[in-house]
Amino acid sequence: MSHTFPVPAVLGQRLVVLAAVTLFAGVAAVAIVEQRDSDEGAAALTSAPAPAGWNVAFAGSRGATGDAQRTTCGQVLAPQSLGVTHPVLPCGAKVILRSGDTQVLTEVIDNALVEPGRQLEVTEQLATMLDIDGTVELEWRFATTGSS
Numbered sequence: 001m002s003h004t005f006p007v008p009a010v011l012g013q014r015l016v017v018l019a020a021v022t023l024f025a026g027v028a029a030v031a032i033v034e035q036r037d038s039d040e041g042a043a044a045l046t047s048a049p050a051p052a053g054w055n056v057a058f059a060g061s062r063g064a065t066g067d068a069q070r071t072t073c074g075q076v077l078a079p080q081s082l083g084v085t086h087p088v089l090p091c092g093a094k095v096i097l098r099s100g101d102t103q104v105l106t107e108v109i110d111n112a113l114v115e116p117g118r119q120l121e122v123t124e125q126l127a128t129m130l131d132i133d134g135t136v137e138l139e140w141r142f143a144t145t146g147s148s
Contacts, residue, residue: 053141054098054139054140054141055139055140055141056137056138056139056140057118057119057120057137057138057140058117058118058119058120058135058136058137058138059097059118059119059120059121059122059132059135059136059137059138059140060115060118060121060122060127060132060134060135060136061121061122061123061124061126061127061132062085062110062113062114062115062121062122062123062124063114063124064079064124065077065078065079065081065123065124071083071085071109071110071111071112072091072110072111072112073091073092073108073109073110073111074091075109075110077109077123079124079125080125081109081123081125082104082106082123082125082126082129083106083107083108083109083110083122083123083126084097084106084107084108084109084110084120084121084122084123084126084140085108085109085110085111085112085113085114085120085121085122086108086110086111086119086120087111087112087113087119088111089108089111090108091108091109091110091111092107092108093107093108093142094106094107094142094143095107095108095140095141095142095143096140096141096142096143097122097126097130097138097139097140098138098139098140098141099130099131099132099136099138099139100131102129102130102131104126104129104130105143106122106126109123115135117135118135120138120140122138
């Protein structure tokens with residue numbers, strides 16, 4: 001003979017609430033772990049060492065600066081401004097440019113190239129310092145601690 005015991009309604013409600021809380025806690029735990037993995041991946045990318053070798057790019061002067069010309073990085077250019085335009089590198093990235101025996105530490109000040117066919121452009125003042133006339137092959141690299 002089989003006996004069935006009636007389950008009080010309150011107990012059934014408590015079991016449903018307990019199951020819902022357990023499910024919510026599990027979903028929250030998975031979301032936290034996924035977010036932590038995503039943050040660690042981003043940190044690994046931003047903390048990777050910059051390559052130390054020299055890159056070669058077709059470069060030239062961006063030309064004379066207009067009156068209060070503003071770059072895509074938000075800087076206002078003047079005739080004495082020093083900087084480089086690169087379509088991919090982030091604004092403010094520190095780079096070393098080398099032409100012959102001359103090396104100059106500078107930074108990305110714009111992301112919109114003026115002349116087609118170039119990979120980077122320098123301000124007119126920087127072109128004078130590097131003795132750049134027209135479009136030339138220019139060596140560049142990321143600046144690192146202790147770069148010379």
